[in-house]
Amino acid sequence: MSALEVGQVIATTTYALSRDTLVRYAGASGDFNPIHYRDDVAASVGLPGVLAHGMLTMGTAVQPVVDWLEGSGDDSGVLGWVSSYQVKFTRPVVVDPVEGAEISVVATIADLDDEARTARVDLTVTHAEKTVLGRAQVVVTLA
Amino acid sequence: MSVNPELSGRVLPPAPPYLVGREKVREFARATGSTSPLSLDVQAARAAGHADVVAPPTFAIVVQEATLAQLLAEPDAGIDFSRVVHGEQSFSLSRPIVAGDELTATLTVTGVKNRGGVSVVTASSAMVDADGAHVVTAVSTLVVRSADGDDA
Numbered sequence: 001m002s003a004l005e006v007g008q009v010i011a012t013t014t015y016a017l018s019r020d021t022l023v024r025y026a027g028a029s030g031d032f033n034p035i036h037y038r039d040d041v042a043a044s045v046g047l048p049g050v051l052a053h054g055m056l057t058m059g060t061a062v063q064p065v066v067d068w069l070e071g072s073g074d075d076s077g078v079l080g081w082v083s084s085y086q087v088k089f090t091r092p093v094v095v096d097p098v099e100g101a102e103i104s105v106v107a108t109i110a111d112l113d114d115e116a117r118t119a120r121v122d123l124t125v126t127h128a129e130k131t132v133l134g135r136a137q138v139v140v141t142l143a
Numbered sequence: 144m145s146v147n148p149e150l151s152g153r154v155l156p157p158a159p160p161y162l163v164g165r166e167k168v169r170e171f172a173r174a175t176g177s178t179s180p181l182s183l184d185v186q187a188a189r190a191a192g193h194a195d196v197v198a199p200p201t202f203a204i205v206v207q208e209a210t211l212a213q214l215l216a217e218p219d220a221g222i223d224f225s226r227v228v229h230g231e232q233s234f235s236l237s238r239p240i241v242a243g244d245e246l247t248a249t250l251t252v253t254g255v256k257n258r259g260g261v262s263v264v265t266a267s268s269a270m271v272d273a274d275g276a277h278v279v280t281a282v283s284t285l286v287v288r289s290a291d292g293d294d295a
Contacts, residue, residue, distance in 0.1 A: 015176050028167075028174035030208055045225075054229045059175035059201040066179050066199065078181070078191050082200040086233035138200075 004109055004119055011064035011107040017052050017093065018100040025056040039097070049094040052101065057132060058087050061105050061125045065138050068107070080142040083118070088134035093127045103127045110137070117142045146262035146287055147221045151255040155217075158209040158248045160273075165242035167205070168196045175199055188241070195242035203234055203246075203270060207281040210250035210268040222264065222287055230263065231284035237277045246270040246278060253282070262287040 022036050031053055034041040042050045062085055069079045095101045104126045111120040123136035165185070172182035180187035181197040188196045215222050240246070247270065254265040264285045270278050 021174075021176075025174045028171045029205055055201060055204050055232065056175065058232060059171075059199060059204075062200050063176050063179075066177065070179055070181060081197075081239050082236070084233065084235045085200050086231070088231045089229055 004112055006109055006112055008109045009106060010068045010109060010121065011105065013064045014102050014104045015060050015063075016100055016102055017056070017060075017095050019050065019095060019097055021100075022050070022052060022056065022095060025053055025059075029053065029055060031055065047092070047094075049096065052093040052095050054089040054092075057089075057093055057103060057125065058085075058136075060103065061087075061123050061133060061136060062138055064105050064107050065121050065123075065140065069140060078143055080117075080119070080140045082138055083141040084139040085137070087123075087125075087136040089132075090134040091127070091130055091132045093132055101127055103132065107138075145221065145257045145289055146255050146264055147219050148255050148257060150217070150220055150252045150264070153217075153252045155210065155213050155250045158206075158213060158250075160245045160247045161206045161209070163198060163202075163206075163240055163242050163244040163246065165196055168198045168202065168242050171202050171205065172196075172199050175201065193239065193241050198240040198242070200234060200236075201232075202240055203236075203268075203279045203281045204232070206246050206248050206270055207250075207268045207283065210248045211266060211283060211285075214250055214252065214264075214266055222262075222285070226288045228286045228288070229283065230286040231282075233282045234279055235282075236279045240278060244278065245273045248281075260289040262289070 026032050036053050093101050106124040107121050110122040119140045121138040125133040248268045250268045253267045256263045267282045269280045272278050
């Protein structure tokens with residue numbers, strides 16, 4: 001494996017969320033709050049539309065890091081594992097029933113700790129060119 | 144009504160043990176856009192040294208949910224679920240969660256702040272495996288808006 005460097009961008013990816021994605025996540029997670037699948041309920045509590053679960057956005061945004069750690073299908077072996085992950089939910093992601101919503105993730109190495117064998121990866125997560133997760137930081141324990 | 148400040152420091156009884164199922168791990172992985180062989184393919188997980196498929200980094204939210212439900216059900220909590228917004232979330236793991244783990248989660252309220260019609264509750268759910276060893280701590284920050292016209 002080549003040396004890691006602070007500032008190195010390890011992934012730039014986009015994910016398409018649809019109403020189908022939301023229903024699938026509701027079932028998988030057990031979060032059946034209807035603001036994540038019913039337009040009438042979302043409107044009744046003053047929301048601009050049906051929202052993606054914050055935890056769906058958080059869970060999806062870390063996937064490029066997981067892919068990077070697992071070598072994205074080549075034979076380089078597993079680089080490490082995600083030992084901590086934190087976010088602030090700063091802005092909701094409205095998922096249009098027809099168009100869906102796209103989230104973009106840029107993952108950058110922000111810090112390296114050679115002694116602890118960890119790397120901190122910061123995520124920039126945007127929807128419609130606005131940040132939706134603040135202080136999104138992943139700590140990776142290197143193998 | 145604001146959130147009861149005396150909740151701070153309260154430790155709830157452990158939730159019933161949660162058995163992490165292989166298909167649940169796969170279902171959660173697919174639902175969060177994962178294509179990770181370690182989460183989907185038992186052979187790939189075993190080849191990498193794991194006992195079974197590896198849960199994605201945010202999987203512990205599924206286990207934490209039962210403890211948050213306990214908190215909302217505390218009779219003196221004063222937390223109206225319909226007014227709760229998820230503010231922040233973190234996971235700190237001692238090791239990856241794998242299928243077959245039996246996790247027991249215990250929630251501690253680590254903070255309650257009431258200010259300007261908004262309450263911020265921080266709940267930390269520590270999860271141990273069947274041997275009592277720490278696996279993950281999931282921390283949720285919940286923002287609870289007071290009812291309209293209530294400045295408490």
